[in-house]
Amino acid sequence: MKSVIRSAAAWGGSVRVWMGAAPFLVVVVVFAGVYGGVADRLPDPLATHFRDGAADGFSSAQGFLAVGLAVPLVLGCVLGALVHLRVSAPDVPWLIAGCYASAAALGYALCGMLLANAGVGDASAARVTEQPAVLGTGVALLAGGALGRLLAGAVPPQPRRASGATPRLDLPAGTAAGWSRTISSTPLIALGVLLLGAGLVVGALADWLSAAGLLVGGALVLPPASVRVTVDRRGLVLSPTLLPGRLRLRRIPLDRVVEAGSRRIACFADFGGWGYRVRAGASGLVLRSGEGLVVRLTSGREFAVTVDDAATAAALLNTYADRARARQGG
Numbered sequence: 001m002k003s004v005i006r007s008a009a010a011w012g013g014s015v016r017v018w019m020g021a022a023p024f025l026v027v028v029v030v031f032a033g034v035y036g037g038v039a040d041r042l043p044d045p046l047a048t049h050f051r052d053g054a055a056d057g058f059s060s061a062q063g064f065l066a067v068g069l070a071v072p073l074v075l076g077c078v079l080g081a082l083v084h085l086r087v088s089a090p091d092v093p094w095l096i097a098g099c100y101a102s103a104a105a106l107g108y109a110l111c112g113m114l115l116a117n118a119g120v121g122d123a124s125a126a127r128v129t130e131q132p133a134v135l136g137t138g139v140a141l142l143a144g145g146a147l148g149r150l151l152a153g154a155v156p157p158q159p160r161r162a163s164g165a166t167p168r169l170d171l172p173a174g175t176a177a178g179w180s181r182t183i184s185s186t187p188l189i190a191l192g193v194l195l196l197g198a199g200l201v202v203g204a205l206a207d208w209l210s211a212a213g214l215l216v217g218g219a220l221v222l223p224p225a226s227v228r229v230t231v232d233r234r235g236l237v238l239s240p241t242l243l244p245g246r247l248r249l250r251r252i253p254l255d256r257v258v259e260a261g262s263r264r265i266a267c268f269a270d271f272g273g274w275g276y277r278v279r280a281g282a283s284g285l286v287l288r289s290g291e292g293l294v295v296r297l298t299s300g301r302e303f304a305v306t307v308d309d310a311a312t313a314a315a316l317l318n319t320y321a322d323r324a325r326a327r328q329g330g
Helices: 002-041 061-085 092-117 130-151 186-205 208-221 267-271 310-329
Strands: 046-051 054-059 179-184 226-232 235-240 250-252 257-265 275-279 282-286 290-297 302-306
Touching (some): 002 061, 054 061, 130 186, 179 310, 186 208, 226 310, 257 310, 267 282
Antiparallel strands (some): 257 290
16 A cells, blocks of 8 residues: 555656646747748848847847757756656645746747747848737746646645545435536636637737647636536546537546545645646545545545535445445345
């Protein structure tokens, strides 16, 4: 059991290391895509420094490409290593937020430089309007930092078992029942809409490659922002309400359920924030602090979801899990 806990903790640490490095890898991909899209319209040399909106520093196109690819990779490695060294420290979520903010600002600057040079016959004619550039950098810093802090998990306490008795629902043999509730997070929905809206504006006014990061961010944030939680003969199912069709965010069949219970969940103390969270020994969909359904799985991990009337959901899930085990035993 100790080896399992150590392995889970190490896996959780690895996730955080990749979270610290991932935004810089995204910058590399986006920058390379933007460069490929405008390469045939770039002067050589490029304007790479501006004073009062006018170009006063220059670099070869190939040199700028090399720098634009190398700098994010080096920063990603350095900051990923720093996250690894401090993976158990309480300030790791803010360090990861800093990684996202830095990557967003760097990506905005690199791609903005390319777009400022695109279509200019002579690099000395390139111009940058200072106020929009400063505003764009500030927005990139804030949006990147907020997304990083949202995705980063706090240093979690050791996984706790669901407290108290594990009830069963008095459901007569041969009968079926279902339970369902919808949970939503207004801040997450607002963030997802903001990211998508900003991506559409950037794509329409500048370049769709430059908008890719914002659009992907919105597409990742919105699905878990509003979810229908269902317990029935299939087990536990989480379905995003903002997406059409029969898409599933998470499904836990009955044969993976050891025991279900309910307890109070503190989103930051237990999981480090809102959204779909992963930490050592547990994962969950946490959209607020309060009552939550906690399921202990056959893998030894826990899955939690903050939802009203969690005790009823736990009792019904335990009843169906008992029936499933009885059928397998028979």
